[in-house]
Amino acid sequence: MWHKPQLMTAVADLLLLAAGAALLVAVVIWGAPRMRLIPLDELRVTHELQAVQRSEIEESLQDLLRGSFLTVNLEALRLALEKLPWVRRAEVWRKWPARIDVTIEEHQAVAHWGEGPGELVNTYGEVFAASLLEEKHLPRLSGPSGSAVEVLRRHEEFARLLQPIGQQPAQVALSPRLAWALELEDGMLVELGREQAKAPIRMRLQRFVDYYPTLSDTRHGRPLAVDMRYPNGFALRFPATAGHEVKGKK
Structure with a gap:
């Protein structure tokens, strides 16, 4: 094998790839629990509302915002918003590092x-x-x-x-x-x-x-x-x- 440089290079590349994968797994295993503890700092409505009141949004979501930035159930937030009288459709997504953004289409x-x-x-x-x-x-x-x-x-x-x-x-x-x-x-x-x-x-x-x-x-x-x-x-x-x-x- 020592007389086959191409084979040695391939083995070295394979070992390097395996080491990188192992390091990545270690980072994920170490970091995942900590990532899940990232606090949720803000809920932001991305545009001005005409009929829906901010107090209505806060009241409808107060029991659903418990948890961290990564554990909050976005689908549950969306469904809760769409139960409000003047909300026709809502979209909810995470905005790194610790914010939830909300877009609401109001009934006209x-x-x-x-x-x-x-x-x-x-x-x-x-x-x-x-x-x-x-x-x-x-x-x-x-x-x-x-x-x-x-x-x-x-x-x-x-x-x-x-x-x-x-x-x-x-x-x-x-x-x-x-x-x-x-x-x-x-x-x-x-x-x-x-x-x-x-x-x-x-x-x-x-x-x-x-x-x-x-x-x-x-x-x-x-x-x-x-x-x-x-x-x-x-x-x-x-x-x-x-x-x-x-x-x-x-």
Whole structure:
């Protein structure tokens, strides 16, 4: 072997590699317990929050931050944060040497949901339980369970169609039988009925917009409700003629 330099070099390299691996294992065995004792110095939210309060975050995480920098359960922190009313999504990660960073996506409320005060709809059409921190003029949407995305989409479509008459939908409702109705900001109810291939909802609302300037009656005033469920016309209900309908033809 002494007369084979290449073999001697290979053996020396192998011995050096083995010694390095042994040293690394020794360092890990010696250092791991000590690394796990690194204290957690700080929990930092990486951006400014609008609805979520710092006190809410601290209260929700206080029992989960016990331990060291390396032993804190990040998944448990994330799940606890996402239980807060205004938190849509949270991300949590370790920042060396002793800090936990948190990023929170807050819900952006665009409407009330249902009849009660406790539920809101965000920009994704997701329903979440929370109370507004300050009074806002938001529309009210309602519909069967799981329909919030579609009701929000319809609200946006109705709002665009109503722009020429200077009105906005204050309420949009989808019934269990999938019939649509909306209430304008001035209180007028517009019944649109169910979607139909020959007379789509959009077409019926456009017909309402076209006739809106002529809906007032010199004898009865403005109608309380307009029934657009007719294929080629509509019916008006006036406050002074309860139960009486005046029908119009296109």
